[in-house]
Amino acid sequence: MALFALKRLGSMILVLFAVSVLTFLIFNVLPSGDPAVRMAGKQPTETQIEAIRVEWGFDQPIYVQYEKTMQNMFSGDMISYFNQLNVVEEIWKGVPRTFALAIGAAIIWMAFAIALGVWSAMRAGGVSDGMLNVFALIGISMPVFWLGALMNQYLGFELTQILGFELFPNGGYVEFSVSPFEWFHHLLLPWFALSVLFIGFYSRVLRANILETMDEDYVRTARAKGLSERRVMLSHVLRNSMISVVTLWGLDFAVVVGGGAILTETVFNLQGVGQYAADAIGQLDQPPIMAVTMFGAFFVVFFNALIDIVYAALDPRIRLQDGDTAL
Amino acid sequence: MSEPLLSVRDLEVSFRTEGGLLQAVDGVSFDLKRGETLSIVGESGCGKSVTAMTLMGLTGGPNARFSGSVKLDGQELLGADDEVMRSIRGDRMSMVFQNPMTSLNPVHRIGNQIVEQIRAHRDVSKKEAMARAVELLDAVGVPDAAQRARSYPHEFSGGMRQRAMIAMALSLEPEILIADEPTTALDVTIQAQILELLKQLNRDFGLTVILITHDLGVVADIADRVAVMYAGRLVETGTLDEIFYDPRHPYSWGLLGSVPRIEGERLARLAQIDGQPPALIDPPPGCRFRERCPHAFGKCGEEPELLSRGETPGHLDRCWLDISERPALRQLPSGLIGLAKPS
Amino acid sequence: MSEKNDLRLSGTADKPVSDLEAFAEPPAVTVEGSGGQSPWRLAARRLRKRRFALFMGAVFVLLVLVMAAAPLWAEHVAHTSPNENHLSDQIDVGGEKINVVGLDGVPIGPTWRGEFFLGADGNGRDVAVRLLYGGRNSLIIGLSAALITLLLGLTTGLLAGYFRGWTDSFLSRIMDILWAFPVILLGIALGTSLALGGLKLGPVSISGGSLAIPIFVIAIVYIPYLARPIRGEVLSLREKEFVEAARAQGMGPFRLIHSEILPNVVSTGLVFFPLLVANAILLEAALSFLGAGVQPPEPSWGTMIDEGVARIVTAPALAIVPGMMIVITVLSLNVFGEAVRDALDPRAKVRIEH
Numbered sequence A: 001m002a003l004f005a006l007k008r009l010g011s012m013i014l015v016l017f018a019v020s021v022l023t024f025l026i027f028n029v030l031p032s033g034d035p036a037v038r039m040a041g042k043q044p045t046e047t048q049i050e051a052i053r054v055e056w057g058f059d060q061p062i063y064v065q066y067e068k069t070m071q072n073m074f075s076g077d078m079i080s081y082f083n084q085l086n087v088v089e090e091i092w093k094g095v096p097r098t099f100a101l102a103i104g105a106a107i108i109w110m111a112f113a114i115a116l117g118v119w120s121a122m123r124a125g126g127v128s129d130g131m132l133n134v135f136a137l138i139g140i141s142m143p144v145f146w147l148g149a150l151m152n153q154y155l156g157f158e159l160t161q162i163l164g165f166e167l168f169p170n171g172g173y174v175e176f177s178v179s180p181f182e183w184f185h186h187l188l189l190p191w192f193a194l195s196v197l198f199i200g201f202y203s204r205v206l207r208a209n210i211l212e213t214m215d216e217d218y219v220r221t222a223r224a225k226g227l228s229e230r231r232v233m234l235s236h237v238l239r240n241s242m243i244s245v246v247t248l249w250g251l252d253f254a255v256v257v258g259g260g261a262i263l264t265e266t267v268f269n270l271q272g273v274g275q276y277a278a279d280a281i282g283q284l285d286q287p288p289i290m291a292v293t294m295f296g297a298f299f300v301v302f303f304n305a306l307i308d309i310v311y312a313a314l315d316p317r318i319r320l321q322d323g324d325t326a327l
Numbered sequence B: 001m002s003e004p005l006l007s008v009r010d011l012e013v014s015f016r017t018e019g020g021l022l023q024a025v026d027g028v029s030f031d032l033k034r035g036e037t038l039s040i041v042g043e044s045g046c047g048k049s050v051t052a053m054t055l056m057g058l059t060g061g062p063n064a065r066f067s068g069s070v071k072l073d074g075q076e077l078l079g080a081d082d083e084v085m086r087s088i089r090g091d092r093m094s095m096v097f098q099n100p101m102t103s104l105n106p107v108h109r110i111g112n113q114i115v116e117q118i119r120a121h122r123d124v125s126k127k128e129a130m131a132r133a134v135e136l137l138d139a140v141g142v143p144d145a146a147q148r149a150r151s152y153p154h155e156f157s158g159g160m161r162q163r164a165m166i167a168m169a170l171s172l173e174p175e176i177l178i179a180d181e182p183t184t185a186l187d188v189t190i191q192a193q194i195l196e197l198l199k200q201l202n203r204d205f206g207l208t209v210i211l212i213t214h215d216l217g218v219v220a221d222i223a224d225r226v227a228v229m230y231a232g233r234l235v236e237t238g239t240l241d242e243i244f245y246d247p248r249h250p251y252s253w254g255l256l257g258s259v260p261r262i263e264g265e266r267l268a269r270l271a272q273i274d275g276q277p278p279a280l281i282d283p284p285p286g287c288r289f290r291e292r293c294p295h296a297f298g299k300c301g302e303e304p305e306l307l308s309r310g311e312t313p314g315h316l317d318r319c320w321l322d323i324s325e326r327p328a329l330r331q332l333p334s335g336l337i338g339l340a341k342p343s
Numbered sequence C: 001m002s003e004k005n006d007l008r009l010s011g012t013a014d015k016p017v018s019d020l021e022a023f024a025e026p027p028a029v030t031v032e033g034s035g036g037q038s039p040w041r042l043a044a045r046r047l048r049k050r051r052f053a054l055f056m057g058a059v060f061v062l063l064v065l066v067m068a069a070a071p072l073w074a075e076h077v078a079h080t081s082p083n084e085n086h087l088s089d090q091i092d093v094g095g096e097k098i099n100v101v102g103l104d105g106v107p108i109g110p111t112w113r114g115e116f117f118l119g120a121d122g123n124g125r126d127v128a129v130r131l132l133y134g135g136r137n138s139l140i141i142g143l144s145a146a147l148i149t150l151l152l153g154l155t156t157g158l159l160a161g162y163f164r165g166w167t168d169s170f171l172s173r174i175m176d177i178l179w180a181f182p183v184i185l186l187g188i189a190l191g192t193s194l195a196l197g198g199l200k201l202g203p204v205s206i207s208g209g210s211l212a213i214p215i216f217v218i219a220i221v222y223i224p225y226l227a228r229p230i231r232g233e234v235l236s237l238r239e240k241e242f243v244e245a246a247r248a249q250g251m252g253p254f255r256l257i258h259s260e261i262l263p264n265v266v267s268t269g270l271v272f273f274p275l276l277v278a279n280a281i282l283l284e285a286a287l288s289f290l291g292a293g294v295q296p297p298e299p300s301w302g303t304m305i306d307e308g309v310a311r312i313v314t315a316p317a318l319a320i321v322p323g324m325m326i327v328i329t330v331l332s333l334n335v336f337g338e339a340v341r342d343a344l345d346p347r348a349k350v351r352i353e354h
C-alpha cells in the first residue's frame, strides 16, 4: 500500500512538472509577439515592459525563462501588472469561496442524481423515464452562465421585487463567519445553477449503470437467494452501480474547484478563484490567468492522486493493478 | 405412485426481440419425484437455461412471455405472486449458476452473501447465520472456512467460488437444487469434486437435483432421468438407462454417437452434429430436427408429439420413425450423424 | 406487461416492449435475429425507429441552413450588416419615427418586420442579423473544431494504440497532461494568450481576432476525450486474428491501420462526433462569454449573451434569445447523438466535460 502510494505520488510529481511546462509554453512561447508586452497588460509603458522582460527573463534562453516563471509563481511575489496586487494572495482569498460553492453543489448534484437515476432506472422505458431523460438532456445542453444569469435576474432580482422580500439574494457572497444563514442563503442559487448540468449527466450515468448492473450474474444470484426486490436494489444493484459514479464525483469535484466553477462564480459574483481569473481576462491581465490555470490543474492532478490512493486503501483489487491511474 | 415434487406442463417462454418473437422454450413438460436427479441435455441455445430460470421465476424483462404451468408440491409457481416466489426462491428451491466467476457480488464478503440469504428467510441473528455459513462452507470443502468466510470473491479460485455458491444454495436445505452447468467453467479435477459433492448431497439428504450439462459423462454418472432438449422442445425423455441403452430420437443418437457405452472410459462431451439448429424466431413447421436428420421423410413436415412409442411408458420421444425400424436405422454407418469422439 | 412484477427489473428491462425493437439490448438476440446483416444496416434500421431523435437531427440541419443564409437576410431583408451601428438612426414603425436606441439608452424591441426584426442591441445593431451571424460563427467554430478533434483524436489514438512502445508513452503522456487541465481553464489559457498574441506555427500565422483561434483552442482541448477510447479500442483490435492475419501476409503498418483497424474504430468516431460538436458549441459560448473566445465586435451566441446580461434589466431578450438558440442547437445534437450512440454502440461510454 505504501509502495502504491509512493509510486502514485511519484507519477503525480512528473505530471505536475509537465503541467507547469505546458502552462509556461501556452502563455510565454506559443503565441507570437513579445511575451513581455502580453504580460504587461492593457497600456504598458516602455519602462514597464523592460522591467518585465528582465524579471521574467524574456531576453534569456527558454529554460531560464521557465525557471524565472516558476520562481515568480512559487515565491508568491508575482503581481498583476494591472492592479499591482499579489496574485497568489488574491487566489488564496478566493479559495474558501470556491470550495464553498463546489462542496455544496457536489452534495446537491449527487443527491438529486441518485434520486433521479434510481427513479428512472426502476421505470426504464416508461413515460416518467422518458421525461426525465429529456429534462436531463436539456440540463446538459444549457450554458451554465446563461442559466445562472437568468436565475440571478429572475429568481434573485425580480422575484424579490414581486415578493417584497429576498427569497433568493441577487448574487454576492457572505462570509460564513459573518452570518452562516446568509452564507447559505447566498449560495443557494449558485449551488443549483452549477448542479443542473451535473444532475443531468450523473442521473443518466447512474441510470445506465443500474440497468447494466441489473444484467449482472450476481444480481441474478441475489434474486435466486430470495431477497426482496428492495434489498436486491440497494445492496447489490445500487451499491455496485455507485462505484464508478463516486469515482467520477471525486474527479468532477476536483475539476470544479480547479476552475470548472469559473462561470458560475462570475455570474453570481461570488469572488472565488475562478472569477478572479475571469475578471483578469477582461483586463487582458495575464499573470492571474496564468497562475489560476496552473494551480487549478495542480489541484486536479493532486486530487486525482489522492482519490487513487484512497481507493487503493479501500479496495484491495485495485492495488493489484499497479500504478495505473484511474483517470 | 407418489405425487411428483415438481411438475412442469406445456411450459412456453418467448421473448420479443428486434428480429421478432423468439420462442426459447416451446411446450416443455416433465415431472420430478423427490430425491430424483434429472439431467437436461442439449446443444447450446436450445433453451436449457431459460427453462431452469423460469422454474425459479428468474426469467426477466418486459419482453418475456410465459405460459403453461410449473407446480411445486401442487402449488402453481408460474404467475405466482412476487412475495410467494421470493419466499420459495433460495429456501425451497435454489439454483447454482453456470459461471462462478461472476455469480458472486464482488463488493461483499463471501460469508455475508450467505448470511444475507439465510436472513432473508429465517429470523436468526447475524451471528447465528454466520456460524451456519461457516459450517456450510466447511461442508462443501472450503478449507479454513471461518477465515475464508471473510474473503471477497476475487480472493477465491473458480472452484472455491462454485463451492461457495453451492454452500449458499444449500444454506436453507432446499427441496430442489437446480444446477445450470455448474462445472463448465472449471477445470477437470475440480469438476469431478463438485459433481461428487452433488451426488453425495443427493444420496445423503435426498436432495432433488436438476442438472443441466453438456457432459454426457456427468449425466451417466449422476442422473436418474434424462431429458433431451432440441430447439426449445423436449425431444426425448426417459430413465438414464432408457436414454443411454435405447435412445429413440435421431437427435439423441447423434448426441450419444451410434454405440452406447457407459462403462469404461467417460463418454466424450456432446458429439458434434453437422449443421445448425433452426432459428428460434419463426422456426419452420414440423419436426425441428428435420433439416439435420438423415432419416427425415415426408411425414416430418408435421409436428410429432412427445409420446411413449414403445413398451416403456415413461420413455417418451418426438419422432415419426416407426419404432420397430429405429434400432436398424441407428446402426447405419455412423458418419451420417456425427460420432462420439472416443476420449 | 410481464406476468410477474419482480421479473420486470431483471434481464433486459432497459426499454419497454414497444421501444425494444428499436433498442435490441441483449447481444445474443442481435446476433440471432439479424443473421447476416451488416452492422451499418442494423444501425441504420435502429436509428430509423428513433423518430424524435431524427426530428432533432433535422432541426440541427435546419439551423445550419438558416445560419448559412445569414448574409441573405442581412442584405435583402434587414439591409444592414452584423457589426453596423445604428445608434443615431431612426426607423419607421407604423408611421412613427422611433429611435433605434432611445435617449435613455434602451434599445428598440422586436419590430417583427424586416429591419430590426428582433430589435436592436445597446449599440444599435440589428439583433436578428447578429443572431444569424453569431450562430454562423458558433456553428462554424463548433463543427470545424469537432472535425479537427475527430481527425487529431483518431490519429493520436490509432498511432498510440497501434505502435505502442514509446510512441504510445509519448502520446499518452501528452493526453494525460491535457486531461489534467479543467477544460474551461485550458480553453481560457489558450484563448487569452492567443487572442493577445496571435499564433504563428511554421508557415501558418493567425491573428488574435481570427475565428481560427477559438477553433484551434477548442479542437485541442477535446482531443484526449476521443484519443483515449480510440487508443483502448485499437490496443485490443491489434491482437485480433484478422489483424494478425493481415500482418502475417506482410501488410505494412499504415496500410494495416487504414484497411483493417480504421474501419473498426470509425463507429466510435461517429458516436463522438455530434456530441463533440455540441460540447464545442457550449465551450465556444463559455469562452466568448468570458472574453477568451470570439473577439468583439464579431458576434457569437456567447458574446451576445455576455453583452445581453449587461442589459438584462431593460432588454432581457438580448440575453435570453441567444441562450435559447444555444440550448436548441446543443439539445438537438445531444438527442441525435444519443440515438446514434444507441444505434451504433449501445455500450459506448461517452463522456465529455464542458
Ligand SMILES: Nc1ncnc2c1ncn2[C@@H]1O[C@H](COP(=O)(O)OP(=O)(O)OP(=O)(O)O)[C@@H](O)[C@H]1O
Residues within 6 Å of the ligand: B015, B017, B022, B024, B042, B043, B044, B045, B046, B047, B048, B049, B050, B051, B060, B061, B063, B280, C011, C012, C026, C028, C029, C032
Ligand atoms: N432475455 C432474453 N431475451 C431474448 N432472448 C433470450 C433471452 N434469454 C435467452 N434468450 C434466447 O433464448 C435461447 C435459449 O437460451 P438458453 O440460455 O436457454 O440456452 P442454453 O440451452 O442454456 O444454452 P447454453 O448451453 O449455451 O447455456 C437463446 O437463443 C437465447 O438467445
Ligand SMILES: [Mg+2]
Residues within 6 Å of the ligand: B048, B049, B050, B098, B180
Ligand atoms: Mg445456459
